[in-house]
Amino acid sequence: MSDSPQPGGQDYERRLNESAAAVAEFEHTPRGFLGTVQHVLHANPTFVPVIVLVASIAVFGVIAGERFFSPFNLTLIMQQVSIIGILAAAQTLIILTAGIDLSVAAIMVLMSVISGKLAVTLGVPAPIALAVSFAGGIAAGYLNGWLVTKVKLPPFIATLGTWNVFFALNLWLSGAQSIRGSDIDEVAPLLKFFGNSFEIGSARLTFGTLLMVVIFVVLWYILNKTAWGRHVYMIGDDKEAAEMAGIRTDRTLRQVYMLAGFICALAAWASIGRVGSISPQSFYEGNLESITAVVIGGISLFGGRGSIMGALFGALIVGVFQSGLRLAGVDVLWQVFAIGWLIIIAVAIDQWIRKVSA
Amino acid sequence: MTEPLLKARGLVKRYGRVTALDHADFDLMPGEILAVIGDNGAGKSSLIKAISGATTPDEGTITLEGREVRYASPLQAREAGIECVYQTLALSPALSITDNMFCGRELRKPGILGKWFGLLDQRAMEEFARQKLTELGLMTIQNINQAVETLSGGQRQGVAVARAAAFGSKVIILDEPTAALGVKESRKVLDLIRDVRSRGTPVVLISHNMPHVFELADRIHIHRLGRRLTVVKPGDVSMSDAVALMTGAMTPDAIHA
Numbered sequence: 001m002s003d004s005p006q007p008g009g010q011d012y013e014r015r016l017n018e019s020a021a022a023v024a025e026f027e028h029t030p031r032g033f034l035g036t037v038q039h040v041l042h043a044n045p046t047f048v049p050v051i052v053l054v055a056s057i058a059v060f061g062v063i064a065g066e067r068f069f070s071p072f073n074l075t076l077i078m079q080q081v082s083i084i085g086i087l088a089a090a091q092t093l094i095i096l097t098a099g100i101d102l103s104v105a106a107i108m109v110l111m112s113v114i115s116g117k118l119a120v121t122l123g124v125p126a127p128i129a130l131a132v133s134f135a136g137g138i139a140a141g142y143l144n145g146w147l148v149t150k151v152k153l154p155p156f157i158a159t160l161g162t163w164n165v166f167f168a169l170n171l172w173l174s175g176a177q178s179i180r181g182s183d184i185d186e187v188a189p190l191l192k193f194f195g196n197s198f199e200i201g202s203a204r205l206t207f208g209t210l211l212m213v214v215i216f217v218v219l220w221y222i223l224n225k226t227a228w229g230r231h232v233y234m235i236g237d238d239k240e241a242a243e244m245a246g247i248r249t250d251r252t253l254r255q256v257y258m259l260a261g262f263i264c265a266l267a268a269w270a271s272i273g274r275v276g277s278i279s280p281q282s283f284y285e286g287n288l289e290s291i292t293a294v295v296i297g298g299i300s301l302f303g304g305r306g307s308i309m310g311a312l313f314g315a316l317i318v319g320v321f322q323s324g325l326r327l328a329g330v331d332v333l334w335q336v337f338a339i340g341w342l343i344i345i346a347v348a349i350d351q352w353i354r355k356v357s358a
Numbered sequence: 359m360t361e362p363l364l365k366a367r368g369l370v371k372r373y374g375r376v377t378a379l380d381h382a383d384f385d386l387m388p389g390e391i392l393a394v395i396g397d398n399g400a401g402k403s404s405l406i407k408a409i410s411g412a413t414t415p416d417e418g419t420i421t422l423e424g425r426e427v428r429y430a431s432p433l434q435a436r437e438a439g440i441e442c443v444y445q446t447l448a449l450s451p452a453l454s455i456t457d458n459m460f461c462g463r464e465l466r467k468p469g470i471l472g473k474w475f476g477l478l479d480q481r482a483m484e485e486f487a488r489q490k491l492t493e494l495g496l497m498t499i500q501n502i503n504q505a506v507e508t509l510s511g512g513q514r515q516g517v518a519v520a521r522a523a524a525f526g527s528k529v530i531i532l533d534e535p536t537a538a539l540g541v542k543e544s545r546k547v548l549d550l551i552r553d554v555r556s557r558g559t560p561v562v563l564i565s566h567n568m569p570h571v572f573e574l575a576d577r578i579h580i581h582r583l584g585r586r587l588t589v590v591k592p593g594d595v596s597m598s599d600a601v602a603l604m605t606g607a608m609t610p611d612a613i614h615a
Contacts, residue, residue: 226475226478238450241448245462246432246462304452
């Protein structure tokens with residue numbers, strides 16, 4: 001065969017259209033119940049936390065009875081998880097980009113101290129104090145984003161560092177002193193706005209709970225319905241590919257960290273209402289609890305996969321376990337024990353689902 | 359004589375003591391398929407990176423449609439109409455075909471929802487993606503919203519090419535589009551490249567596959583030791599001569615003699 005061009009195909013391709021059209025196929029064995037479940041869960045990763053949530057509510061309803069199942073207790077659980085839930089929303093943003101943020105709770109406590117210090121100790125009008133704390137949250141997020149994108153530190157290291165930095169700043173600013181609830185009530189009741197509640201029957205919803213739900217709904221919209229949100233997923237999925245496909249990945253990443261910082265500042269405001277006072281020592285393990293909620297919610301630590309609503313369900317599952325075990329009269333240490341296994345099982349299920357052949 | 363659509367003169371790129379481009383020239387005519395061949399380390403990739411904005415050459419000029427251009431990033435080159443399909447394809451496996459096609463240039467809903475709330479026009483994007491894939495004969499793909507990781511290698515290549523061709527680009531650069539594909543899938547991609555040309559868009563094809571190069575290319579740019587050695591027409595030389603030229607076993611004078 002000569003080297004001249006062959007419109008319509010190469011010599012070795014001549015018999016291509018005689019070739020069998022069959023595609024390599026495994027003998028079709030029915031998937032079975034487990035296989036079917038695996039497939040459904042692969043297509044809808046948020047099903048797992050939803051199922052676990054419903055099942056745990058049902059189980060604890062049986063074990064702990066009426067007291068657990070009451071609207072009062074169920075809304076109390078929502079109150080209890082609201083702060084960690086909001087932090088988990090911020091954490092989800094970072095984890096979706098294949099990062100991790102160990103500083104979320106430290107940013108939150110620092111910002112609650114800043115707004116309290118300004119409003120209560122220095123007498124700055126509460127709205128201005130809050131505005132400063134929002135700006136501070138965004139700045140703290142920018143610092144994390146800058147360390148990750150410009151200094152090229154792994155997110156784990158960058159935020160491990162800033163966690164300590166923010167915690168130290170918070171102790172310095174507050175002098176390790178709490179700001180009492182009564183002082184806040186006197187000077188700046190606005191800081192405790194999210195502690196207000198309203199009742200529907202015996203259900204008692206705080207504004208802080210509503211804030212958590214609103215944050216999740218807004219973030220769900222942003223992540224799924226806007227271009228920026230799709231870019232967040234793309235960056236987490238494959239940063240290099242996103243870069244080559246024309247996304248300004250570093251800029252988007254910095255924006256993600258700034259948005260997370262802003263959400264932490266919102267959590268700071270809500271936490272003042274929830275706790276009733278401002279304590280520099282509070283929520284020391286909030287960063288790990290937020291990661292727990294995200295992981296139990298079925299969001300992949302490798303980035304790019306999972307729905308933000310999973311983190312909300314994850315936070316609620318933790319709350320349901322704690323409340324249910326407490327009402328069933330189980331010692332606190334076994335609550336911690338149970339949460340530990342919950343994390344391990346959640347990630348194991350995630351790995352199992354991921355193994356599904358598409 | 360028609361002017362080249364994309365022209366480069368005297369490109370130089372050094373990496374420390376390594377010279378990747380040594381006063382290299384490059385011409386792409388309107389509506390042609392230009393193959394770029396060269397041995398490993400000849401500087402093909404450096405040339406393509408310089409043209410597509412991935413690197414900025416130390417010296418030399420690049421002209422697109424008669425105007426001198428200088429790109430600081432691939433994004434700028436893309437905005438100017440130079441699309442590059444990398445060997446790695448730059449697709450996000452977990453995301454849908456539509457998401458991938460519109461990566462970085464999503465359509466928003468008209469009106470307040472789109473302008474202020476950034477709401478994406480999912481329907482319009484799906485419609486557009488389906489239309490483009492159909493035009494390029496890729497509609498064996500059933501579901502425009504299926505994740506890219508569920509597609510075969512050839513289908514992924516098709517999506518990447520369709521993405522490059524869909525947005526009115528002036529030049530499409532394809533880096534080893536058939537390297538990872540089987541015989542049948544390669545054939546589909548080759549037809550796809552011809553299709554792109556028939557729409558009037560010139561294509562730069564980088565390939566090691568001589569039969570594919572000779573079948574498709576209108577002209578063949580042979581790169582050697584960081585510069586353009588010569589440009590040949592597939593009808594004028596044999597594959598073995600082309601290989602001899604690119605490896606240095608033969609000089610261009612021997613051909614023209």
